[in-house]
Amino acid sequence: MPLVFTLNGDEIRLDDIPDGMLLVDVLRDHLGLTGTKRGCETGTCGMCSVLVDGVLTRSCRTKAIDVAGRLVTTIEGIHGPDGALSDLQAAFLEHGAVQCGYCTPAMVLAAEALLRRHSDPTREQIRSAINGILCRCTGYMQIVDAIEATAAVRAGRNRRTGQNRTAGRRSDREQER
Ligand code: FES
Numbered sequence: 001m002p003l004v005f006t007l008n009g010d011e012i013r014l015d016d017i018p019d020g021m022l023l024v025d026v027l028r029d030h031l032g033l034t035g036t037k038r039g040c041e042t043g044t045c046g047m048c049s050v051l052v053d054g055v056l057t058r059s060c061r062t063k064a065i066d067v068a069g070r071l072v073t074t075i076e077g078i079h080g081p082d083g084a085l086s087d088l089q090a091a092f093l094e095h096g097a098v099q100c101g102y103c104t105p106a107m108v109l110a111a112e113a114l115l116r117r118h119s120d121p122t123r124e125q126i127r128s129a130i131n132g133i134l135c136r137c138t139g140y141m142q143i144v145d146a147i148e149a150t151a152a153v154r155a156g157r158n159r160r161t162g163q164n165r166t167a168g169r170r171s172d173r174e175q176e177r
């Protein structure tokens with residue numbers, strides 16, 4: 001069965017995709033995009049997540065034919081100018097939010113989807129956005145920190161603005177410990 005969809009901004013045409021083939025298998029095995037990780041393959045860990053029409057979607061639970069005509073974004077489609085790291089990816093490194101890195105593609109995509117919907121998310125909203133993606137390494141706080149810091153930069157805030165809000169966020173962070 002032919003499959004046509006948009007992947008990271010480019011139109012992709014694949015001939016003869018079996019009806020039941022999963023999106024994760026098309027991405028990794030047919031297209032060589034191994035940034036999308038296989039984890040549990042049962043829909044539990046969230047590591048295989050990609051964006052489909054901007055919505056975080058488990059590619060191990062999505063038939064490839066179901067993305068026909070839709071927009072798919074994988075971690076390979078997230079980058080800054082000239083292919084450098086995006087601000088979000090750089091923040092993950094800066095805040096120690098990457099250890100083994102296995103969850104990182106899904107976390108970055110979840111964060112990107114959140115920040116496109118909410119320019120100024122609370123820590124609770126950030127936690128909710130990454131809920132369902134398993135990280136065995138970081139304890140999650142650094143990931144929340146990285147996303148929160150990126151939101152602040154994108155919103156053009158600086159350390160002089162929103163002092164009450166900043167104090168509130170600090171309090172939220174203390175409670176997470
Ligand atoms: S590999 Fe898809 S949810 Fe775990």
Ligand code: FES
Pocket residue numbers: 097098099100101102103104134135136137138
């Ligand atoms: S950094 Fe290792 S699973 Fe998250």
